[in-house]
Amino acid sequence: MQEDFLHYVWQQQYFDKASLRTQDGEQLTVLRPGFRHQDAGPDFPNARIRIGEVEWNGAVEIHLRASDWHRHQHHLDRRYDQVILHVVHTADEPVRRTDGTLIPTLELGPRLGPELLHTYQALLAAPPATLPCAGLLPQVPVITRLSMVERALLERAERKAATVLTLHEQLLGDWEATTWHALAAGFGFQKNTEPLTRLAKALSLSVLRRHRHQLLQAEALLLGQAGFLTDIDASDDHTAALVREYSFLRHKYELAETALQAHEWNFLRLRPANFPTARLVQLAALLHARPTLFAALLAAADVPTLEAFFRVPLADYWHAHNRPGRPGKTTELGRDSVHLLISNVVVPLRVAYARHVGQPELAEEAVNLLAQLPAEHNRLLAPYEALGFQNKSAADSQGLLTLQREYCQPRRCLHCAIGNRILRQNPLVS
Structure with a gap:
């Protein structure tokens, strides 16, 4: 016990x-x-x-x-x-x-009561790979399941928003800079979130703003400060131009001390479309094409508007290269990647702003964006789908994933409405 x-x-x-x-x-x-x-x-x-x-x-x-x-x-x-x-x-x-x-x-x-103890011990003793309440779910009304998944979704949104608000405070209340840092981390797509988070700190938005009008310079700043333009063979005109621009800007803004190294990035088991160099090129194109970040993301009324925001063209060079000087192909952000950015960056950013200005209706609108996105389907969600949990949109998926990570996996059944309902079946406490 x-x-x-x-x-x-x-x-x-x-x-x-x-x-x-x-x-x-x-x-x-x-x-x-x-x-x-x-x-x-x-x-x-x-x-x-x-x-x-x-x-x-x-x-x-x-x-x-x-x-x-x-x-x-x-x-x-x-x-x-x-x-x-x-x-x-x-x-x-x-x-x-x-x-x-x-x-x-x-x-x-x-x-x-012995029944209460038995049920509690059964929940804790369930095999790690299964939902602890799987065999007891028929006792739980559908409305209880739905409300718990919704609660988990809101907890996730609030937790991510709290992280954004901490970042906002560290950046002295600058929402545009906060958006830049949040977007940079989001473009890491887990595998490279940590180095991209450090890159955002090593390359301020104020510097990027001065050079975002020239796409080549935006690329040079991001790729160079990430360590991808150091000690490379400038075998083509575009790479040579990137190296030249970064060399000038590095000295101008004294960036050398904060620059990352190429070996700090993860390429292992990533498809070329997910290479960190591809993400940096896409991020440079976004900064070049969108004069403002925060205002546009805050004003977007629906998912199609946000998809259009992230859909920006790349320089022709990248259609035949996936790293500076290396043949391959870099594509624009795919639909699935855009949807991940909406879930993991845009929604938390908007919820954080809603909390900051004290307008809960804006937070509700932000979370409702997830209902417009398609559901995820993976090995973590499969057990829930097999047990009849609804998974029709990203709102359902994110709620279920939070339920799995925060409640089911650590066996926090006592804090879950579903586990609570099961324990209440005990005659002594019903």
Whole structure:
């Protein structure tokens, strides 16, 4: 059993409450269990408990064994002097505050229904490759599944928006610069997100803005600062021009110290269309073709408008090359790549802005863009589809992927509405 289970049981009051008494035999009534606290200090502040004839207001602390109080050094921590009740599975010893006063203890072990424990243990014991609730899903109404997937989707949007807002603060409130950094990271498409994130820091938008009108210079700045124009054979006119432009701009803006190296980029098991050089060329073309980034992405009303925003032509040279001086082919951003950028960059950016200006309707509009995108289908989503979960759009896919990563895989069933519903089937708590 995990301590998290006792937190859940106490929060939901899913235990036999008949004739509640402390370990000292005093009558006990739970008037308010308190509110779950995730930071340092007692687990459930703002609780209200009647013990005997006295009503207490304070905190409740939860442990599997009462002796964990001393093992966690709470008897030396004044923050725990506010604890009015120690709730444990097994009461193996009395506990005291820093001043030596005894803390009443409630032992829950004998009060937990066997059905509740069995269901909980079954969820935890499910094989890692399966959904823990797969065999119990028939008990769960479809509306509960849908609402949990939607909740997971919103949690994902909020988490990504929080990252954008942190970036926005670091960039001193500049939304255009924030968009540049977010787009650069998005163009990494996981395999090269980290070096592209560093490249955005090594090449400010203010420098790029001065030279975005010349596509060759935009390419030179990005490819050169990424390390792809150093120690190469300029075997054709375009490559020679890139090397020449970067050499001049590197000295002009003193960029040498922050430049990346070519070996820092990942080409392994990537198709040429996904090479980091291809992404940098596409990013240069986007910066060249779009005078503003943030305003355009914020104003786009639908997915077709956003698709048009990302659909920009490349210089003719790249139709026959995928790296400077190397034959191959670089294509414009594909539809799937654009959709990933909408999901992972545009939506979080717009949700972050909505939070910043206090307009929740803008956040709702941003998340609704995902409903216009096609669903993903992969090995992580297949088990959910097989169990009848809806997966008709990217909104469904992103919600399910978040459910899998944040709840199912780490077995956080106690925090999931689906797991909660299953546990509530216990006769003691229904």
